[in-house]
Amino acid sequence: MEALDVSSSNFDIRYSEIEDTPYLKKWFSQDEILQWMPFSDREEGELALKIWTGFFRYNACLTATFEKIPCGMGILYLMPYRKVAHHCLFQLVVPPSFQKRGVGSSLIKNLKHLAKNYFQLEWMQMEVVEANPVLPILKKERFYEFARQEKFFKYEGSYAARLLWECDLKDARKE
Amino acid sequence: MQEKSELTIRPAEMEDASSLAEWLNDEKILRWFPMTSEPRELDDSVRIWISYARMGAGLTALWEGKPCGMANLYIQIYKKLKHQCLFSIIVKESMRGKGIGRRLLKEIEELAKEMFQIEILHLEVYEGNPAIHLYERAGFKRYGIEKHFIKEKEGQYRAKIMMQKEL
Numbered sequence: 001m002e003a004l005d006v007s008s009s010n011f012d013i014r015y016s017e018i019e020d021t022p023y024l025k026k027w028f029s030q031d032e033i034l035q036w037m038p039f040s041d042r043e044e045g046e047l048a049l050k051i052w053t054g055f056f057r058y059n060a061c062l063t064a065t066f067e068k069i070p071c072g073m074g075i076l077y078l079m080p081y082r083k084v085a086h087h088c089l090f091q092l093v094v095p096p097s098f099q100k101r102g103v104g105s106s107l108i109k110n111l112k113h114l115a116k117n118y119f120q121l122e123w124m125q126m127e128v129v130e131a132n133p134v135l136p137i138l139k140k141e142r143f144y145e146f147a148r149q150e151k152f153f154k155y156e157g158s159y160a161a162r163l164l165w166e167c168d169l170k171d172a173r174k175e
Numbered sequence: 176m177q178e179k180s181e182l183t184i185r186p187a188e189m190e191d192a193s194s195l196a197e198w199l200n201d202e203k204i205l206r207w208f209p210m211t212s213e214p215r216e217l218d219d220s221v222r223i224w225i226s227y228a229r230m231g232a233g234l235t236a237l238w239e240g241k242p243c244g245m246a247n248l249y250i251q252i253y254k255k256l257k258h259q260c261l262f263s264i265i266v267k268e269s270m271r272g273k274g275i276g277r278r279l280l281k282e283i284e285e286l287a288k289e290m291f292q293i294e295i296l297h298l299e300v301y302e303g304n305p306a307i308h309l310y311e312r313a314g315f316k317r318y319g320i321e322k323h324f325i326k327e328k329e330g331q332y333r334a335k336i337m338m339q340k341e342l
Contacts, residue, residue, distance in 0.1 A: 038253045047252065080219065081210045086326045123323055147319020147337055151295055154258045164319060 004066060004098075006106045013110045016061035016073060018053070023070040024093065025049055032096040036132050040155065052091075059118070062110055064094075064103050071098040074107040076115055076124070087123035087166075088115065092134070104134060108141050116169040123166050129153055130161040143167040182275060184282050187233030187245055192225045194235075194242040198267045207304050209325065224263075231290060234282055236266070236275050243270040246283040250291060259295035259339075260287055264306070276306060280313055288342045297339035301325060307336065315340045 004011050027033050028045035039048050052075055055061050064072035074092035079085050090111055094103045115121040126143065128134060143165040152162030198204055199217055210216035227233050227247050236244035244266035251257050262283055266275045287293035298315065300307055301324070315338035324335035 038255055040253065040255050044253050079209075081216050082213070083211055083325050083327070084209045087323065122326075125321070146321060149297070149318045149337065149339060151341075152259060153255045154294075155255050164321070166321070 004101045004103065006102050010067050011106075012065045012068075013062055013106060014065065015059050016056050016063040016075075018056060020063045020070050020073065021049070021053055023095075024052060024073055027073075027093050027095050030096065033093055036129050036134075038153070060114075062107060062114065064098075064107050066098070066103075071095065072103040072107050074111045076111060076119065076121075078119065087121055087125065088119075089125050089127060090115070091126065099133070105137050105140070108137060112141070112167065112169060122170050123168060125164060125166040127162055127164050130163055132163075135163070135165075138165050138167075141167065181239050182243075182273070182278060183237045183240075184234050184278065185237065186231055187225070187228040187235045187247070189225060189228060191228070191233075191235050191242055191245060192221050194267075195224060195245055195265065196221045198265055201268050203268050204265065207301055207306075232286070234279060234286060236279050238270060238273070238275070243267045243273075244275045244279055246279040248283060248287055248291065248293070257291075258293065259297060260291065260293045261297055261299070262287070263298065276309055277313075280309065284313075284340075284342060293342060295339055295341055297337065299335050299337055302334040302336060310338055313340070 028049055029042050034040060037048070039045050052061065055075055055077065058078060060076040060078050062074045063070050072092065072094040075090060077089045077091070079088050092104060092107050112124060115124050126138060145163055145165050147164035149162040151159040153160040196217060199208065199221065200212060202212070205212060208220070210220045224247055227250065230250055232248040232250050234246045235242050244264070246264045247262060249261045251260060264276055264279050264283070284296060287296050298310060300310065317336055317338050319337040321335040323332040325333035327333060
């Protein structure tokens with residue numbers, strides 16, 4: 001699979017809109033996506049969808065499009081309390097047909113920019129299931145691991161660790 | 176230390192919300208929690224905490240019949256996460272040093288294991304909190320630290336230490 005030309009006019013990243021919801025809903029039901037998510041089926045995915053789309057109104061979600069069609073989405077889970085409002089967790093989802101083509105990397109870059117320049121955040125964190133293919137992208141984007149919680153996930157009798165990675169948005173050298 | 180017979184534990188009730196709100200509205204206690212004393216933040220956190228009482232996931236400690244502390248299991252909703260659980264404990268500032276936190280910790284572990292089949296209990300505690308020693312003595316091990324989790328009014332940061340224990 002070739003990398004998309006993320007500088008081409010066919011590729012764009014914009015704020016998420018309510019019309020993007022069906023795409024996210026579809027992705028949340030795909031096994032290739034579910035294996036890396038805390039939810040495990042369509043019913044649980046509906047709940048996650050409701051939480052995600054609830055952040056649209058804050059301009060905290062971005063959608064990547066290719067030829068105007070959504071091909072990935074990212075979200076900043078803004079914190080509700082003042083003492084912790086300087087950082088947030090984020091998440092992204094890229095459907096299988098667009099993975100390994102630069103969409104995730106582009107979404108992360110744009111989420112970092114949004115977090116730093118629009119929300120004045122200082123740190124961004126992501127929690128992932130161990131061995132998640134997003135890890136090399138996080139590393140490339142100057143994230144580092146600060147916690148590893150063994151046995152956090154349990155699926156069909158097998159356990160997996162939760163990894164917590166973060167990025168310092170204040171360091172100008174990193175942008 | 177007074178006799179523990181004055182201390183009893185019962186399931187948390189919705190009516191305990193007022194005691195919880197009163198304890199949280201104390202800067203000495205609030206410094207160990209992520210919210211500020213703004214009514215919106217306090218009300219929100221009390222609402223979330225007490226909502227777990229409906230599931231039977233909360234405990235209230237009584238000293239001579241009056242609420243003096245609470246413990247809560249944040250039961251997970253997703254199946255992949257239901258075997259583990261985050262919990263928190265609060266003890267009224269004036270009732271510290273009476274073994275209430277230790278007793279709540281023991282009881283919440285039992286509740287987690289027996290009622291919710293929790294295999295792993297975990298917690299988040301801020302650096303400098305004397306409760307860290309209680310958790311260490313109870314067998315909780317550190318698995319991570321988020322160095323800039325809290326940003327104080329003065330601009331200083333306080334780390335969040337994450338610990339867990341297999342039951």
